[in-house]
Amino acid sequence: MGRIRSQDTKPEIALRRALHRLGLRFRLGGAGLPGRPDIVLPRHRAAVFVHGCFWHRHPGCKVASTPKSNTDFWVARFDRNVARDGKVMRELQELGWNVFVIWECELSAKSRLSPTATQLAAQIRERTITSIAGVLPQTG
Numbered sequence: 001m002g003r004i005r006s007q008d009t010k011p012e013i014a015l016r017r018a019l020h021r022l023g024l025r026f027r028l029g030g031a032g033l034p035g036r037p038d039i040v041l042p043r044h045r046a047a048v049f050v051h052g053c054f055w056h057r058h059p060g061c062k063v064a065s066t067p068k069s070n071t072d073f074w075v076a077r078f079d080r081n082v083a084r085d086g087k088v089m090r091e092l093q094e095l096g097w098n099v100f101v102i103w104e105c106e107l108s109a110k111s112r113l114s115p116t117a118t119q120l121a122a123q124i125r126e127r128t129i130t131s132i133a134g135v136l137p138q139t140g
Contacts, residue, residue: 035088
């Protein structure tokens with residue numbers, strides 16, 4: 001487990017490159033934000049997490065299997081991860097951030113990367129427009 005990376009994973013780098021090509025500029029690491037999001041877009045008040053399907057229990061994904069040995073340990077560990085993910089998302093939303101979760105399996109194949117990044121970019125931009133529209137005064 002010591003060789004498992006928490007930053008700069010292949011799926012994360014692939015998503016960052018795709019978002020940059022789509023014109024989105026971002027910061028990395030999310031220092032100072034709950035849960036330290038992988039990608040932070042301050043201009044859009046958006047936080048993006050790139051979750052590994054195994055560690056964060058992607059529902060319905062074949063990668064999110066439970067090991068056969070020491071099952072009780074793994075189930076408890078996965079439950080803590082999922083509970084922490086939910087808590088972090090609630091905290092970020094309470095602070096006014098739009099939270100997005102992208103799963104590793106959505107980025108693993110090149111054929112899925114581009115549509116996923118395009119859809120994420122559209123959602124980020126759409127929520128920013130919605131947020132701004134909600135703040136602007138109505139004129140008459």
